[in-house]
Amino acid sequence: MSALDVSIQAQIINLFEQLQDEFELTYLFIAHDLAVVRHISDRIAVMYLGWIVEVSPAAELYENPLHPYTISLLSAVPIPDPVVEKQRESILLAGDLPSPANPPPACRFHTRCPFVQPTRCRDEIPPLRQLATGHEVACHWAEDIREGRLTPHERAPVFEPGPQEPAEEPPPV
Ligand code: SF4
The missing domain is CATH 3.40.50.300 (P-loop containing nucleotide triphosphate hydrolases)
Known part of the structure; x- marks a missing residue:
């Protein structure tokens, strides 16, 4: 994810969120970007x-x-x-x-x-x-x-x- 352009990152995160809502998914998301981690995580x-x-x-x-x-x-x-x-x-x-x-x-x-x-x-x-x-x-x-x-x-x-x-x-x- 960190190798991607910021706008592509945002599109992928939005896609993750759509899929999560649609299929009630749980993600294990491993990252170093603290802003992205805060945005996407519950725990x-x-x-x-x-x-x-x-x-x-x-x-x-x-x-x-x-x-x-x-x-x-x-x-x-x-x-x-x-x-x-x-x-x-x-x-x-x-x-x-x-x-x-x-x-x-x-x-x-x-x-x-x-x-x-x-x-x-x-x-x-x-x-x-x-x-x-x-x-x-x-x-x-x-x-x-x-x-x-x-x-x-x-x-x-x-x-x-x-x-x-x-x-x-x-x-x-
Ligand atoms: S126990 Fe706590 S205060 Fe001691 S070195 Fe580890 S993190 Fe630091």
Whole structure:
């Protein structure tokens, strides 16, 4: 879809919606374009390095993101109002995306998370848990972030490759 011209994208999305109304279809729609995702989705699952980190009804997710990765993603979406856009604070993520073949241990987002804490983030896998009706998040500190007790902080990029598997011996020749 991302390789298509914007007007063709719009035509295809309209076609999806017509077919959905006509045949009462359910779609699993995988995309990076947050505006398209918002337009087409009833329920959204956000993934980072192969794990679902947040699941929510669409409107709730855009109004009230809870996982630091979702918060960072949505903070980068431009707002079509010059006054509001000027005041918008975007959260830039440190470092590069680690390899999904060898992800960081515990919370996979901890090497880039602007809310990372000295405890739990690097030691315990955060389970996906429900905080409010229909809104689930995999972050140890989601309540503190939601209540404003934790705020994003500057951090240097860190890369922790995780446990290394020994390379296999080549077969004898
Ligand atoms: S568990 Fe820690 S590192 Fe992971 S998203 Fe939450 S605050 Fe960030």
